[in-house]
Structures are given as C-alpha cells and as structure tokens.
Amino acid sequence: AQTVTQSQPEMSVQEAETVTLSCTYDTSESNYYLFWYKQPPSRQMILVIRQEAYKQQNATENRFSVNFQKAAKSFSLKISDSQLGDTAMYFCALTALQKLVFGQGTRLTINP
C-alpha cells in the first residue's frame, strides 16, 4: 500500500518569506513519481511541481523547489519569496500506477 503524510495542517508566513511544507511517503514500488498540487480558495487544483524518483536532482519551478530525500522517503516543498497568490491548500501526492495517492493537505496562508 502507498501512503502520503503531511504533518502540518496549517502554516502561515509573511509575504516575501521562505516557507517549507513537509511530506513523507511510503511505497514498495521502485519506480514512482511525486507531486505537489496547489488549490487556491474556490479554484481548481493545479500542478506545482513533480519529481521522478529515479532522478537525484531536485526539481525546481521558478520560486518552487523540492528537497527529495529518497532514503528517508521525504519530499518537502520550498516556496521562496512567497507571494499573496501562494495562499492555498497544498497537497503532496504519489503515483506508481497512474492513480494519485494524496496527503491530507497543508493550508498555507501568506500574510501581507
């Protein structure tokens, strides 16, 4: 069975600060992929960043980057220079067989 755990139900930071969201996972698959999805208030969920497990290099997308620690089964998301528009629910997800397995989500609020 695959599981994803997000231990931070809520986080709040000031605009322009850097914030890190935690995610741990468990899977018996050797080939899998990890994702961070973002759901802004009253809006659709969108993909923020993804990481292939076989790649050692951490994925980056502009202000978003991940710290992928395969041995520790950890996949944290770092948001640099946070903006008001980053306020959203963030979901960590894992897939090995097409269907996504999600964590419980972290509600992130960026304060002006």
Place this chain on the structure above:
Amino acid sequence: EAGVTQFPSHSVIEKGQTVTLRCDPISGHDNLYWYRRVMGKEIKFLLHFVKESKQDESGMPNNRFLAERTGGTYSTLKVQPAELEDSGVYFCASSQEHTVVDEQFFGPGTRLTVL
C-alpha cells in the same frame, strides 16, 4: 482550451435520495479519474477510465456508487441511495497519455452534502 468541468458545483440532498455528478474532461484526454475528499481528510482515488473502459475501480466505496463514461467522452458518477458519509468534494481529473508521469488536470469539484 477549456479545462475539466464538473456539474453541479454544489448539491444538497437528503439521505436516501439519488444524485448524479457529471464530469467533462479536456477534449482528447483518454484518461478520466474520479477522486473524493471527505471533510478534513485526504483526497482519495475512486476510479480510472481509459476511454469508455474502467481501468481501475479499486477505490469505489460500495455498490451504491456507479460510474459511467459512455462513448469515452464525459463521465457520470451516480450515488444511489446517498448516505450521510457520502458528503464531501468529488473531483474529476483527466490526462492525455497512458503513462504514469502524465499530468492530471483537475476540475473544480462538486461539493455534495447529504442531510
């Protein structure tokens, strides 16, 4: 290009009634997924269509849930009869390719409340 759309956005029904949710995937996407988030918990997979065929329905909670995708286009998810524990947000997603890494595009969700 239109995104994934879902109808209705909200539905409030009484226990024992029937509700049908609809999902229109992005045009040309063969893969269609249904997920559900019960209040405060994680989003859980329900099932996966490839065109009109059910590829994986391991997440369907019980036989009160029936999903269809006639003609491989839009999909419906019917709950009959609805129970209190069916309340939650039902998400639909679609993807184009038949690979693990392909991005799934999500709809806005249907919030179902069973009273």
